[in-house]
Amino acid sequence: MALVVTSVSAATDYIDLLGDITIEDELAQAVELREARSRVVMPEDSVWETIRKGFALNDLPETVVDAELRRYTQALNYTQSMALRARMYLYFIVSETQRRGMPTEIALLPFIESAFQPEALSRSKAAGLWQFLPSTGDIFNLRQSSWRDARLDIIESTHAALDYLNALYAQFNDWHLALAAYNCGEGTVRRAIEANRKRGEPTDFMHLRLPRETKRYVPKLLAVKRLIATPEAFGLELPAIPNEPYFVRVNKDRDLDLETAAQLAETDLDEFRLLNPGYNRPVVVAAHQGSILIPAAKADAFVSNLINWQATGKPLSNWSTYTMQGKDTLSSVAKRFGMTEEELRAANKIPKNRRVQNGSTLLVKNNDPVALAQGITLSESESQLKLEPLPTKRRITYRVRKGDSLSKIAARFGIKTADIRKDNHLKNNRILVGQRLRLAVPDRTRKRLQDTTYRVRAGDTLFTIANRHRTTVSAIKDANHLTDNTLSVGQRLRIPH
DSSP states (O other), X not given: OOEEOSSOGGGGGGHHHHOSEEEOTHHHHHHHTGGGGGSOOOGGGBHHHHHHHTOOOOOOOHHHHHHHHHHHHTTHHHHHHXXXXXXXXXXXXXXXXXXXXXXXXXXXXXXXXXXXXXTOBOTTOOBTTTTBOHHHHHHTTOOBOSSBBGGGOHHHHHHHHHHHHHHHHHHHSOHHHHHHHHHHOHHHHHHHHHHHHHHTOOOSGGGSOOOXXXXXHHHHHHHHHHHHHSGGGGTOOOOOOBSSOSEEEEEOSSOEEHHHHHHHTTOOHHHHHHHOTTBOSSEEOGGGTOEEEEEGGGHXXXXXXXXXXXXXXXXXXXXXXXXXXXXXXXXXXXXXXXXXXXXXXXXXXXXXXXXXXXXXXXXXXXXXXXXXXXXXXXXXXXXXXXXXXXXXXXXXXXXXOTTOOHHHHHHHHTOOHHHHHHHHTOSSSOOOTTOEXXXXXXXXXXXXXXXXXXXXXXXXXXXXXXXXXXOOHHHHHHHHTOSSSOOOTTOEEEEOO
């Protein structure tokens, strides 16, 4: 891998050795300010003070804000935990809001959305710091696949969220309404405004009839604003967060194990994953043209360790792919590559007790230097991993025959003895000839789901097609090897299930 470093001159002698790794310009500032991390951060030099200076949102009535403020102050330990988690991301988010000329209160929105947990996943499948739904993520090109979910990517999701909020503000010309629309959808806010207009009522946030969660959403943000404005008034101790980058971005042209990357950056693997939560697999595939984030304070150590690692000839990744075929099972594939079945399932996010269909591409550990040198291709990484559908159950009544036992009956129908006892309220395994038992047995008649083919019609978009077939834009693009969202009438698309 080559190295292009703006300010670490000692590394420039190793460009030919290392290959193509680019460390962003933030490294220059990070190296200059590295020593600052060992000193006390003065209040005027903190990110919190930068946020306070950029406050610009209008207040709402104190009664609605106070109600939310009480909830935060009654759980100060939880509030302080959120603030501590924010230390890794807040400088970057604040910088992005400033670059766009937005109120810095917007940088506090992940307190409300995800409690600054980058891997947060809601019941409605919203994910990441900014809680993008799969469909909204598709609109903002936050691709989602079994390898990577860009909704969890710190940089990409932040750019998308701030772009979306700016677009909402341009539409409503009011930050309260823009924030409400971010929470419940712009259509809901537009309809509420129109309804108030017809009734001759005001159309500001406080007068709109909005969902209960949305009515609390903006007051929550203003409550957090008050906590940050005067934390000492509420007994809140904010962590010292300096006005400098916490992380830098590293681009690479070879596959890279996440564990190896963390080791090179001299960073705890858990912290490394918090900076790179979008990767669903334990390897960053170069063909995806992705990047990794590493702590800025460890950027120079990363460069030095990478030079030493490459000099040994050791690979940066020990992963390749294998396509299931014939009589393959997860157990046999795992054994072939010196893994346990549990390790194979974990690497590929395969749930326990689920089987994988033939033709599925698995990520496997590999010691073959030829395969590792070639790396994982884009087509391999975009191949679908398909699970056998879960069997459905049907209820039958079985009459006990001579010679039967619960274990024999369970084996005959492919169920568990304990389930028979539970379904029939039996205290033990004793049964009588002629006794009727209720059994929940697998439905062998269920057909395997197959991909369907769809012909594009006038007015179709990838988004409308994905919604119609209950899938995602990313899945359709991956299944059809599409590089953009352009469609033509009559085009045939494979719709994955």
